[in-house]
Amino acid sequence: MTPAARRPRISIVQAGLHVGETVEIPGWLYNLRRSGKIAFPILRDGTGILQCVAVKSQLPESLFESVKGLTQESSIIVTGRIRQEPRAPGGYELDLENLEIFQRVPEAEPYPITPKEHGIDFLLDHRHLWLRSRRQHAVLKIRHEISRAIRDYLDSHGFTLLDTPVFTPAACEGTTTLFEVNYFDHEKVYLTQSGQLYNEATAMAFGKVYTFGPTFRAERSKTRRHLTEFWMVEPEMAYATLEDVKQVAEELIVFVVGRVLENRRAELAVLERDVSKLENIKAPFPRMSYDQAVELLHQKGSEIQWGADFGGTDETLLGEDFNLPVMVDRFPTAIKAFYMQPDPERPEVALGVDVLAPEGYGEIVGGGQRIHELDLLLRRIDEHGLPREAFDWYIDLRRFGTVPHGGFGMGLERCIAWICGLEHVRETIPFPRMLYRTRP
Amino acid sequence: MTPAARRPRISIVQAGLHVGETVEIPGWLYNLRRSGKIAFPILRDGTGILQCVAVKSQLPESLFESVKGLTQESSIIVTGRIRQEPRAPGGYELDLENLEIFQRVPEAEPYPITPKEHGIDFLLDHRHLWLRSRRQHAVLKIRHEISRAIRDYLDSHGFTLLDTPVFTPAACEGTTTLFEVNYFDHEKVYLTQSGQLYNEATAMAFGKVYTFGPTFRAERSKTRRHLTEFWMVEPEMAYATLEDVKQVAEELIVFVVGRVLENRRAELAVLERDVSKLENIKAPFPRMSYDQAVELLHQKGSEIQWGADFGGTDETLLGEDFNLPVMVDRFPTAIKAFYMQPDPERPEVALGVDVLAPEGYGEIVGGGQRIHELDLLLRRIDEHGLPREAFDWYIDLRRFGTVPHGGFGMGLERCIAWICGLEHVRETIPFPRMLYRTRP
Numbered sequence: 001m002t003p004a005a006r007r008p009r010i011s012i013v014q015a016g017l018h019v020g021e022t023v024e025i026p027g028w029l030y031n032l033r034r035s036g037k038i039a040f041p042i043l044r045d046g047t048g049i050l051q052c053v054a055v056k057s058q059l060p061e062s063l064f065e066s067v068k069g070l071t072q073e074s075s076i077i078v079t080g081r082i083r084q085e086p087r088a089p090g091g092y093e094l095d096l097e098n099l100e101i102f103q104r105v106p107e108a109e110p111y112p113i114t115p116k117e118h119g120i121d122f123l124l125d126h127r128h129l130w131l132r133s134r135r136q137h138a139v140l141k142i143r144h145e146i147s148r149a150i151r152d153y154l155d156s157h158g159f160t161l162l163d164t165p166v167f168t169p170a171a172c173e174g175t176t177t178l179f180e181v182n183y184f185d186h187e188k189v190y191l192t193q194s195g196q197l198y199n200e201a202t203a204m205a206f207g208k209v210y211t212f213g214p215t216f217r218a219e220r221s222k223t224r225r226h227l228t229e230f231w232m233v234e235p236e237m238a239y240a241t242l243e244d245v246k247q248v249a250e251e252l253i254v255f256v257v258g259r260v261l262e263n264r265r266a267e268l269a270v271l272e273r274d275v276s277k278l279e280n281i282k283a284p285f286p287r288m289s290y291d292q293a294v295e296l297l298h299q300k301g302s303e304i305q306w307g308a309d310f311g312g313t314d315e316t317l318l319g320e321d322f323n324l325p326v327m328v329d330r331f332p333t334a335i336k337a338f339y340m341q342p343d344p345e346r347p348e349v350a351l352g353v354d355v356l357a358p359e360g361y362g363e364i365v366g367g368g369q370r371i372h373e374l375d376l377l378l379r380r381i382d383e384h385g386l387p388r389e390a391f392d393w394y395i396d397l398r399r400f401g402t403v404p405h406g407g408f409g410m411g412l413e414r415c416i417a418w419i420c421g422l423e424h425v426r427e428t429i430p431f432p433r434m435l436y437r438t439r440p
Numbered sequence: 441m442t443p444a445a446r447r448p449r450i451s452i453v454q455a456g457l458h459v460g461e462t463v464e465i466p467g468w469l470y471n472l473r474r475s476g477k478i479a480f481p482i483l484r485d486g487t488g489i490l491q492c493v494a495v496k497s498q499l500p501e502s503l504f505e506s507v508k509g510l511t512q513e514s515s516i517i518v519t520g521r522i523r524q525e526p527r528a529p530g531g532y533e534l535d536l537e538n539l540e541i542f543q544r545v546p547e548a549e550p551y552p553i554t555p556k557e558h559g560i561d562f563l564l565d566h567r568h569l570w571l572r573s574r575r576q577h578a579v580l581k582i583r584h585e586i587s588r589a590i591r592d593y594l595d596s597h598g599f600t601l602l603d604t605p606v607f608t609p610a611a612c613e614g615t616t617t618l619f620e621v622n623y624f625d626h627e628k629v630y631l632t633q634s635g636q637l638y639n640e641a642t643a644m645a646f647g648k649v650y651t652f653g654p655t656f657r658a659e660r661s662k663t664r665r666h667l668t669e670f671w672m673v674e675p676e677m678a679y680a681t682l683e684d685v686k687q688v689a690e691e692l693i694v695f696v697v698g699r700v701l702e703n704r705r706a707e708l709a710v711l712e713r714d715v716s717k718l719e720n721i722k723a724p725f726p727r728m729s730y731d732q733a734v735e736l737l738h739q740k741g742s743e744i745q746w747g748a749d750f751g752g753t754d755e756t757l758l759g760e761d762f763n764l765p766v767m768v769d770r771f772p773t774a775i776k777a778f779y780m781q782p783d784p785e786r787p788e789v790a791l792g793v794d795v796l797a798p799e800g801y802g803e804i805v806g807g808g809q810r811i812h813e814l815d816l817l818l819r820r821i822d823e824h825g826l827p828r829e830a831f832d833w834y835i836d837l838r839r840f841g842t843v844p845h846g847g848f849g850m851g852l853e854r855c856i857a858w859i860c861g862l863e864h865v866r867e868t869i870p871f872p873r874m875l876y877r878t879r880p
Contacts, residue, residue: 011598011647026679028644028841046647046678047598075841077679103842111840128641128833129840131602137645144601151591158451158487161584162571165871166606166631166654167669169879179621181631183668184658189878191606191621201568201880202870204468205577207451207486213653214606218624228623229607238486239466239517393568393880400551400569401468401515402543430642431605438629439609440641440833 007079012048015092018082022097025050026077028132029070031115039067041096043078044132051088052078054096066099073111073132075102127431128440138267139427142260143416147212149259150233150410153252154210159235162202164195164211169390177217179228191216194409197339197394199236200370203405204397210235222435224424225312225362227413229433236407242341242351242369245406246327249355249365250283252410253325257281260419273421277359280323287327290349293318309335316360325364329353338384339377341369341406353408361418367408374398447519452488455532458522462537465490466517468572469510471555479507481536483518484572491528492518494536506539513551513572515542567871568880578707579867582700583856587652589699590673590850593692594650599675602642604635604651609830617657619668631656634849637779637834639676640810643845644837650675662875664864665752665802667853669873676847682781682791682809685846686767689795689805690723692850693765697721700859713861717799720763727767730789733758749775756800765804769793778824779817781809781846793848801858807848814838 007024010017027045034040039054054067070076079098084091105111113129123130130136155161167181167189179191195211202209212233219226235252237244257278260268268275288296297304300317304310309331310318319326330349333342340350352368371377377398381388388395416428426432431440447464450457467485474480479494494507510516519538524531545551553569563570570576595601607621607629619631635651642649652673659666675692677684697718700708708715728736737744740757744750749771750758759766770789773782780790792808811817817838821828828835856868866872871880 013598026843027647046600046643046645073841075843105840109839126833126836128638128836131642131645140602140646141600143603144595147601147603148591148595151588155584155588158453160486160581161587162580162870163583163654163671165669165873166656167873167878179623181619181621183619183878184660184875186876187878198568198871202571203486205486205571206580207467214603216606220624229605231603393566396566396568399549400545401513403466403515430602431638433605433607435624436626438607438623438627 012043012045012050012090015048015050015082015090015094019084019092020082022079022081023094024077024079025094026102027075029072029074029076031072032068032070034068039064041067041070041076041078043076043094046137048090049134050090050092050094051085052080052094052096054099059096063099066101067096069104070101071105071107071110072114073129074104076100077102124426124432124437125439131430134270136427138270139416139420139422140430141267142264142420143412143428145260145264146256146416146419147231147412149256150212150252150412152259153255154233154235157208157248157251159208159210160202160206162199162206162209162211163213164192164198164202164234166192166214166216168192177219179216179218193217194232195234196236196407196409197391199234199407200394200397200405203236203238203407204401204403207239208235208237220435223312224426225414225417227425227429227432227434230425230429231412232409233412234407234409236405238405239403240369240406241404242329242353242406245367245369245408246287246329246353249353249367249408249410250285250325250327253285253355253365254281254283256415257419268420271420271422273419277323277421278419281325285325285327285355286322287329289330290328290332291330293328307332307334310354312362315356315362319356319358319360323358325358326356327353328356329368336368338380338386339370341371341404342376351406357414357418359418359421361414363411364414364418365408365410367406369404369406372398372402372404374402452483452485452490452530455488455490455522455530455534459524459532460522462519462521463534464517464519465534466542467515469512469514469516471512472508472510474508479504481507481510481516481518483516483534486577488530489574490530490532490534491525492520492534492536494539499536503539506541507536509544510541511545511547511550512554513569514544516540517542564866564872564877565879571870574710576867578704578710579856579860579862580870581707582704582860583852583868585700585704586696586852586856586859587671589696590652590692590852592699593695594673594675597648597688597691599648599650600642600646602639602646602649602651603653604632604638604642604674606632606654606656608632617659619656619658633657634672635674636676636847636849637831639674639847640834640837640845643676643678643847644841644843647679648675648677660875663752664866665854665857667865667869667872667874670865670869671852672849673852674847674849676845678845679843680809680846681844682769682793682846685807685809685848686727686769686793689793689807689848689850690725690765690767693725693795693805694721694723696855697859708860711860711862713859717763717861718859721765725765725767725795726762727769729770730768730772731770733768747772747774750794752802755796755802759796759798759800763798765798766796767793768796769808776808778820778826779810781811781844782816791846797854797858799858799861801854803851804854804858805848805850807846809844809846812838812842812844814842
């Protein structure tokens with residue numbers, strides 16, 4: 001380490017504001033190219049990547065040797081002059097004048113993730129380090145952008161955020177996929193699978209509401225679309241119909257994709273995402289009924305029977321002609337949750353809607369209109385064999401000023417997988433939780 | 441119901457944009473005053489409260505009778521002309537022309553929460569309805585404002601949101617207050633008490649990060665400051681010291697209070713909050729060391745011993761002279777978590793800081809600088825009797841490019857309680873979870 005006068009400390013993303021100035025940037029060594037007379041340490045600091053240029057003839061010998069001996073992920077503070085460089089990825093380079101090594105990762109115990117290919121289990125075991133890689137960094141910057149866009153859309157459209165509880169006494173979507181928690185030895189509670197029932201209560205108090213937090217499903221499936229812990233945004237509106245629900249879902253998706261295109265082009269480029277596919281996402285989305293969808297599937301060779309839920313292949317087939325999310329509504333009442341409003345003109349179908357992402361990404365939104373009539377709700381609870389006592393407060397909402405209402409849930413990770421063009425949802429969340437994966 | 445031509449449908453908050461127009465507003469009957477010749481149904485719709493005026497001589501008789509017979513929380517759609525009325529709480533009134541009753545709550549089974557006083561257990565049992573009350577509505581609008589302000593501050597200061605997992609294999613702050621979950625019968629996991637350890641990993645990848653989500657503590661305490669499920673925001677920064685942590689905490693608190701004052705004056709008025717107390721919240725906050733705090737407490741008659749943690753009374757005493765949050769740093773290492781960086785000049789105290797809210801609201805922020813040296817961290821893990829294997833990935837962060845770093849956690853509900861001036865945190869969250877409370 002060479003002592004030097006302190007220079008303004010900046011981050012890489014600010015480089016453009018300091019062209020021609022000598023600055024100090026703390027970060028980590030991402031990569032190093034070198035020859036006998038020149039070395040190019042590449043710095044990452046979490047805000048970007050910057051190539052530095054160290055010229056032997058212009059630096060004290062010990063300093064140049066230090067640069068040449070840097071190892072991957074060593075923590076360093078570089079000092080140097082920012083220069084515009086159109087050929088560099090970010091548009092700038094730094095002519096190195098000094099280097100402070102905070103920790104040099106020893107050759108004997110090197111950073112485990114190298115530019116070579118690693119198996120997925122190895123990478124997931126090293127998720128705490130894998131996050132530093134360029135692709136993972138890009139995915140999670142896009143995740144933040146999407147989360148932010150969702151909140152911005154809802155906050156600016158009159159929705160109030162009401163966080164619904166994780167600890168819930170009753171099951172919302174069936175009991176087989178619940179995680180159970182021992183609550184102080186005096187009772188059992190379950191981890192929420194959806195905030196919807198609570199949203200219905202808050203919607204009656206606030207009109208338009210949403211909840212956005214982690215939800216849990218103990219699904220024993222090992223597919224590329226399933227996590228046991230995932231984030232979901234769920235808007236709910238009082239005095240709303242199925243058509244209102246569809247409109248908000250459509251607007252939200254268009255808004256979110258637009259925001260990513262506006263602010264995260266560089267990250268999409270790192271992921272080699274075909275952005276033309278995203279630029280195509282505009283309203284109106286194609287709409288069809290479940291009946292029409294089944295007919296279309298038959299034309300495409302599927303053997304689905306009326307009354308069955310779509311499988312992953314069906315969802316892909318439905319989406320493939322459009323290059324747009326597809327809205328399918330009026331599913332058979334029998335395969336939908338107890339609270340779904342039957343179509344008054346045809347009670348065997350329910351006023352629910354699924355939105356299927358293009359490119360085979362499957363369902364990203366599920367929602368619809370909820371039952372608002374007290375008698376009908378009680379009948380449906382009984383038909384589903386659910387205990388009325390567990391739903392007493394939920395039933396109350398139909399006793400005291402009930403109104404037509406509806407909403408939907410959008411799975412954050414599936415949205416990210418689609419927008420980023422990823423094969424598996426496991427890369428869409430910082431620390432994925434799956435059937436056989438709870439670490440790190 | 442009287443048929444009528446459809447008018448533009450608006451919400452109460454938009455009334456000012458439609459003065460002189462006839463509009464339709466869906467909502468619920470909040471209250472009703474009436475005489476023989478005039479009735480004043482007060483409408484709420486989640487965005488505001490609006491007094492309507494129904495004059496017998498100007499309406500069909502059956503319509504006026506319907507208005508007079510309205511019951512609390514009946515769901516109704518009013519049609520009428522918006523008029524400016526400086527004496528009305530929101531500044532507007534509606535001259536009623538038509539009324540559509542969606543559901544009239546019957547007298548035989550009336551809305552259970554009336555303007556009279558109810559006991560807290562009754563209200564908590566009816567939380568799904570209590571949310572409609574004016575005070576609760578105000579508190580939760582402020583909650584949304586605070587959540588939004590926290591995100592806006594962090595997003596605009598270079599922090600990346602990285603959601604940390606709820607399912608965690610290891611305990612962060614001791615094992616006695618953990619909720620355990622049976623994970624598919626093949627292992628046990630715990631519900632997160634803090635995202636900090638994970639934040640340290642993401643900070644090394646992204647520089648400045650935060651997580652903001654529900655956290656869980658199985659505390660058997662029934663105090664006005666404890667929930668078993670509560671929200672916490674936790675920023676973490678690489679290349680940061682205790683002083684950086686203090687600065688961000690101070691700026692964040694000032695920003696959040698400013699936003700509430702800017703956007704939620706009406707709600708603060710509903711809560712009868714003394715806003716001068718909030719207007720006073722400006723940087724710099726008073727700062728003192730633990731040593732100085734103990735001395736101050738002795739002067740105030742406390743018998744606290746050096747080495748002990750503050751109790752609630754101590755926290756109140758420390759804050760009472762300032763009308764500002766107070767920052768206390770350098771607590772005894774022995775009472776702090778294993779990862780806290782000891783002061784290099786005086787290892788018996790740690791580089792941690794607590795921020796105590798004024799007016800007796802206690803600790804709202806806890807944080808500090810984390811240990812970055814590998815050997816020291818290993819020693820501390822051993823001293824605390826923790827299994828190294830459980831922390832292998834966390835230890836890795838000291839092997840591969842370790843840097844000084846730090847951050848803090850701020851409890852959302854305690855912040856809300858303070859800013860709203862509430863006695864108990866149970867009103868700060870839509871559906872509070874406490875030792876003996878998991879419903880509704």
